Amino acid sequence: MKDKFSSLNNMPGHVTKAIILAGGLGTRLRSAVPDLPKCIAPVNGVPFISYVISHFMKQGIRDFIFALGYKSDLLESCISTILPESDFRISIEPDPLGTGGAIRLACADEKEENVVVSNGDTLFRVNVQALAALHTEKKAQCTLALKPMKEFDRYGVVELNNENTVRSFKEKQFYTEGLINGGVYILNVPAFMHKSFPERFSFEKDFLEQYYAEGTIFGLKDDAYFIDIGIPEDYERAGVELQPPVL
Secondary structure (H helix, E strand, C coil): CCCCCHHHCCCCCCCCEEEEECCCCCHHHCCCCCCCCHHHCEECCEEHHHHHHHHHHHCCCCEEEEEECCCHHHHHHHHHCCCCHHHEEEEECCCCCHHHHHHHHHHCCCCCCEEEEEECCEEECCCHHHHHHHHHHHCCCEEEEEEEEEEECCCCEEEECCCCEEEEEECCCCEEEEEEEEEEEEEEHHHHHCCCCCCCCCHHHHHHHHHHHHCCEEEEECCCCEEECCCHHHHHHHHHHCCCCCC
């Protein structure tokens, strides 16, 4: 994969590294998958995270950091069957740190200025390099991939200004339509790491929702395929809709 994308590496804004958040407890999925972390729950015979990795590899991502916590030994063993050791490293939370703390730990000593961040239990087939291009153009602290949805109550809504800056985050309730945070971001690592946070914190609440008013957090609408397997109904739907990837 590294040679395949070597010609892209010098493109302005091109990103080649991803942090995959895979440390959650997955309590809502326990009835369907009682003994495994949700991101390695089997979907048509392969762990769900394989679909996530496959998509990012197709988008030019060459190196991965997996932020692990709950049952990290199972996850690390699974990942090692998908990727060669040279293409990933593991970041393990000693105690639950929240999404923000997990990202901050994974970013420790990171040399890349911008990285992709994604939830490991969500497959959102975004155009990563288009997201990165906007991020670089705007000199953003963070750029969110936003999925348009209709008639939903499981997610909050993100509103944008005309320049693609985030105008507001709205709470979960029933919406006839709106843009949701799809759980894929381009993050400026130095800007994030220079901020002061508690040891345990939420990336969404304590970073995005606290700092969007500064005008350096952007969003890009992308109507690509999206599925979040966090609840049994959508986990079952994934088995109908997804075909095992070729890695």
